[in-house]
Amino acid sequence: SSELTQDPAVSVALGQTVRITCQGDSLRSYYASWYQQRPGQAPVLVISGKNNRPSGIPDRFSGSRSGNTASLTITGAQAEDEADYYCNSRDSSVNHWVFGGGTKLTVL
Amino acid sequence: QVHLVQSGSELKKPGASVKVSCKASGYTFTTYAMNWARQAPGQGLEWMGWINTNTGNPTYAQGFTGRFVFSLDTSVSTAYLQINSLKAEDTAVYYCAREANSGYDQYYFDYWGQGTLVTVSS
Numbered sequence: 001s002s003e004l005t006q007d008p009a010v011s012v013a014l015g016q017t018v019r020i021t022c023q024g025d026s027l028r029s030y031y032a033s034w035y036q037q038r039p040g041q042a043p044v045l046v047i048s049g050k051n052n053r054p055s056g057i058p059d060r061f062s063g064s065r066s067g068n069t070a071s072l073t074i075t076g077a078q079a080e081d082e083a084d085y086y087c088n089s090r091d092s093s094v095n096h097w098v099f100g101g102g103t104k105l106t107v108l
Numbered sequence: 109q110v111h112l113v114q115s116g117s118e119l120k121k122p123g124a125s126v127k128v129s130c131k132a133s134g135y136t137f138t139t140y141a142m143n144w145a146r147q148a149p150g151q152g153l154e155w156m157g158w159i160n161t162n163t164g165n166p167t168y169a170q171g172f173t174g175r176f177v178f179s180l181d182t183s184v185s186t187a188y189l190q191i192n193s194l195k196a197e198d199t200a201v202y203y204c205a206r207e208a209n210s211g212y213d214q215y216y217f218d219y220w221g222q223g224t225l226v227t228v229s230s
Contacts, residue, residue, distance in 0.1 A: 030215060033215070033217065035153075037153075042203060042220045043205075043217075045217060048208075049211065049214035050214065052214075099154065
């Protein structure tokens with residue numbers, strides 16, 4: 001089965017831009033989706049597909065893909081964006097899913 | 109509006125069984141597949157598998173075959189996760205998540221349950 005690789009931790013200064021990446025073979029066939037998880041809470045979808053934000057997600061969140069790498073960009077990071085971020089996608093070979101290991105975002 | 113409401117926390121002894129429920133509302137239950145994910149303490153999300161809510165056919169991820177059972181009761185729009193022969197390492201928060209898509213290559217989990225903590229301890 002496929003794997004998705006994320007950097008374990010990333011930091012960004014308040015108001016600056018940060019990019020969180022997710023790498024894996026399945027991303028050549030399927031777009032990644034991205035989830036924000038704050039401590040003690042369930043994950044929340046922030047980006048799906050090519051670059052779609054669910055209602056209520058600020059427009060500072062955006063997504064992109066290049067080859068086997070998906071990226072989540074936060075433009076003008078806010079203190080409330082400090083959380084764990086997970087990517088996932090369908091597995092390109094079987095009818096399964098895979099999650100990345102997660103990235104802990106710290107806003108300084 | 110769409111809601112997935114899971115059953116409450118459980119404390120079980122090793123060897124026992126537990127059944128977690130995920131009640132859906134706000135949409136036609138059989139239109140969307142339901143996925144299950146596990147999150148052990150301090151760890152990341154792990155995909156466990158999914159169930160076709162139209163046919164009831166389950167698919168299990170590697171590592172979740174044998175003791176884990178997905179089932180449905182479509183009359184009450186509820187999906188279930190049963191774990192048999194519980195072990196200490198099954199201690200985790202279990203989530204249900206609705207699967208949606210907006211194209212042949214764009215799939216995602218758009219709604220999640222609040223999570224159910226299952227603690228296995230003697």
